[in-house]
Amino acid sequence: MVLDFIVVPSWRTRRWRGSGRFSSPRRHVFPIDLPGTPVLVATVTDSAKSLSPQEWKHREIAEKVWLDARENFVDPTMNGLDWDLVKKDLLSRRLHTKADLYASLKWMLSLLNDPYTTLLPPADYSTFRESIEGSEIGIGASVRLRNNSSSLLPGLLNIFSPSKKPRDVELCDVLKGGPALRAGLKEGDVVVAVDRRPTSTMCIKDISDSLHGKDRTRVELLIQEAPGTFRKFSVKREKVQIDTVFSETVVVGSENKKQNVAYLQVREWSKNSFKESVRALGGFLAEDGNPVDALVIDLRDNSGGVLPDAIEFTRLFVRKKGAKLVNFVVRGEMSSSVVETSTFASVRDAILDLQSGTKWRRKSAVSDRIPICVLVNQHTASASELVAAALRDNCRATIVGTKTYGKSSIQSVVQLEDGEAAFKLTIATYTTPLGEPITGIVPDIVADYLPKGKRVAAHIFPRLAGKLSRKLSTCSPPP
Known part of the structure; x- marks a missing residue:
C-alpha cells in the first residue's frame, strides 16, 4: 500500500x-x-x-x-x-x-x-476498496521493482504508478495458502511476461492490475528461474483475505540469560491493521505468562495506507499525554498545534471500524523501558515512515535497516456521487515530531539483507541490544 x-x-x-x-x-x-x-448555484444559459x-x-x-x-x-x-x-x-x-x-x-x-x-x-476504485478492507480478488501476491522504487500493494500502487517501463519485476508478499503459493510461485520470482505480454513493455501499475480480475479467471505468468531458463505458471484468481499483521515470539540468548523477543510485522495499513495489532500485542502479554523483553516492529515493504490506523498503532507505544506524533502542514501553513496523544481517544471513536462495542485496552504489549527495534527499507513509505519517525523522535524505538522511500503527503479519497468512481486529492503534508521533512528516513543503525520473521529477531538480539539501549539512553524527545 x-x-x-x-x-x-x-x-x-x-x-x-x-x-x-x-x-x-x-x-x-x-x-x-x-x-x-x-450548495451549488448554476446560471442556466440558453445552451444549457x-x-x-x-x-x-x-x-x-x-x-x-x-x-x-x-x-x-x-x-x-x-x-x-x-x-x-x-x-x-x-x-x-x-x-x-x-x-x-x-x-x-x-x-x-x-x-x-x-x-x-x-x-x-x-x-x-473497486480494487482500492478491496485493499483497504483487507481483501482482494487476485493471485495472492504483489509485485515490486527489483532493487528499485517501492513494494506495490493492490489498490494503492497507483500513488507510485510511473509510466516508465520497469526492467525487472519480482513477486512479493506471496500469501500463505494463496493461489500463487499453491501454484508453486514464491517471493522474489522474476516475472518476465503476463498473459504472454512482456513486462518490459508494461508499466508497473498495468502489471499489478493484470494479476487481479474476475473471480475464477486465470492469468499466465512467465517466470525466469535462471538466465535463459523460463517456466510458465497458470494461476486462478480468487478472493483472498489479507492479514496485514503477523506476529510470533522467539527466545534468544544463552541458557543463563534468555530474552523473550516479540516480532510484529505490519504489511500495510488497512482498516483492520490497528485491530489486528491490538490482538497480536495482547497475545504477547499472555504468552506463557512471561513478560516481553524486547520488540521488533517490521515495517519493511510497508508502503503506507490508512492513516488513522497507523497513528493509533503509534499511540500504543507513545502514551504520554501531550507527546508529539506528527506536525501537519495545511495549505502552506503549519497547524497552530501539533497532533498530541490526548486527541486520539476522540479520533479513535470517530473511526467507524472501531465502533463495534469493543473496549480497547490502553496498555502496550511491552514496558516503556524495554527496547523496541523498527525495521525499515527502501520500500517503507508514507504512513510507515510517520510511525517510524514518531517512535524514534519520542525515544521509544531505534530504527534499523536502510533508508526509507520518502513520502510525506496525505490524500483524501472521495467517492463520486455515481458510487462507481472516486478521486484522490492531496490535502496536507507532514513532518516528523522534531519538525524534519520526510525525504527518506536514515536508520540509526544501517543493516542490509536482514532475514524475515522471527529469524530477524534472533539475528538482532542480542547482537544489537547494546547499541539499541545506548541509543535510547541518549535520546531527547521533542519539546
Whole structure:
C-alpha cells in the first residue's frame, strides 16, 4: 500500500478550521472536517437548457469535484492557475457519458501537477476498496521493482504508478495458502511476461492490475528461474483475505540469560491493521505468562495506507499525554498545534471500524523501558515512515535497516456521487515530531539483507541490544 489517505464520505466538503486541528463532527474521519454538503448555484444559459438530465447530473458532479479541489488542495495557489477559468473550461466540455465525465475530471485534476492527485475510475476504485478492507480478488501476491522504487500493494500502487517501463519485476508478499503459493510461485520470482505480454513493455501499475480480475479467471505468468531458463505458471484468481499483521515470539540468548523477543510485522495499513495489532500485542502479554523483553516492529515493504490506523498503532507505544506524533502542514501553513496523544481517544471513536462495542485496552504489549527495534527499507513509505519517525523522535524505538522511500503527503479519497468512481486529492503534508521533512528516513543503525520473521529477531538480539539501549539512553524527545 502506498499512500497516506483518508476515506471520505461522498460529497462532504472538508475544511481546515484554523483551530490547530482537524475535526470529524459526525462520521469519520481523521484529519479533516466534514461540515456539510455545499450548495451549488448554476446560471442556466440558453445552451444549457437543452442538456439532458444525465448531462445535468454530470455537470453537478464535475462542479463538486472542482469545488472540493479549490477548498482543500494542499497548494492554495492551485498550481498558479485561475481556478475559475478552469471551471468554465470544465463545464464547457462534453459531459454526455460517464466516460466523458471521467476524462474531464482526470484532465482537470492533472492541471494541479501533483502525482498523487488523480481520478480513480471504477476498476481502480473497486480494487482500492478491496485493499483497504483487507481483501482482494487476485493471485495472492504483489509485485515490486527489483532493487528499485517501492513494494506495490493492490489498490494503492497507483500513488507510485510511473509510466516508465520497469526492467525487472519480482513477486512479493506471496500469501500463505494463496493461489500463487499453491501454484508453486514464491517471493522474489522474476516475472518476465503476463498473459504472454512482456513486462518490459508494461508499466508497473498495468502489471499489478493484470494479476487481479474476475473471480475464477486465470492469468499466465512467465517466470525466469535462471538466465535463459523460463517456466510458465497458470494461476486462478480468487478472493483472498489479507492479514496485514503477523506476529510470533522467539527466545534468544544463552541458557543463563534468555530474552523473550516479540516480532510484529505490519504489511500495510488497512482498516483492520490497528485491530489486528491490538490482538497480536495482547497475545504477547499472555504468552506463557512471561513478560516481553524486547520488540521488533517490521515495517519493511510497508508502503503506507490508512492513516488513522497507523497513528493509533503509534499511540500504543507513545502514551504520554501531550507527546508529539506528527506536525501537519495545511495549505502552506503549519497547524497552530501539533497532533498530541490526548486527541486520539476522540479520533479513535470517530473511526467507524472501531465502533463495534469493543473496549480497547490502553496498555502496550511491552514496558516503556524495554527496547523496541523498527525495521525499515527502501520500500517503507508514507504512513510507515510517520510511525517510524514518531517512535524514534519520542525515544521509544531505534530504527534499523536502510533508508526509507520518502513520502510525506496525505490524500483524501472521495467517492463520486455515481458510487462507481472516486478521486484522490492531496490535502496536507507532514513532518516528523522534531519538525524534519520526510525525504527518506536514515536508520540509526544501517543493516542490509536482514532475514524475515522471527529469524530477524534472533539475528538482532542480542547482537544489537547494546547499541539499541545506548541509543535510547541518549535520546531527547521533542519539546
